[in-house]
Amino acid sequence: MKSFACGDVVPGCQARWVCSTDEEVLFQVAQHAATAHGLTEVTPELAQSVRDAIVTVR
Numbered sequence: 001m002k003s004f005a006c007g008d009v010v011p012g013c014q015a016r017w018v019c020s021t022d023e024e025v026l027f028q029v030a031q032h033a034a035t036a037h038g039l040t041e042v043t044p045e046l047a048q049s050v051r052d053a054i055v056t057v058r
Contacts, residue, residue, distance in 0.1 A: 026051070
């Protein structure tokens with residue numbers, strides 16, 4: 001399982017996900033970024049920041 005906390009990239013955001021794969025996390029985060037943070041484009045730098053903050057959980 002993979003976990004990501006939005007607050008690790010966007011200070012103050014409390015959103016968190018636990019998904020089976022990195023790709024599932026990235027999909028959920030892209031949707032959240034659009035609806036909660038108004039981002040219409042996920043830049044390569046932002047995508048890398050998210051990837052770097054994804055952790056494996058048991």
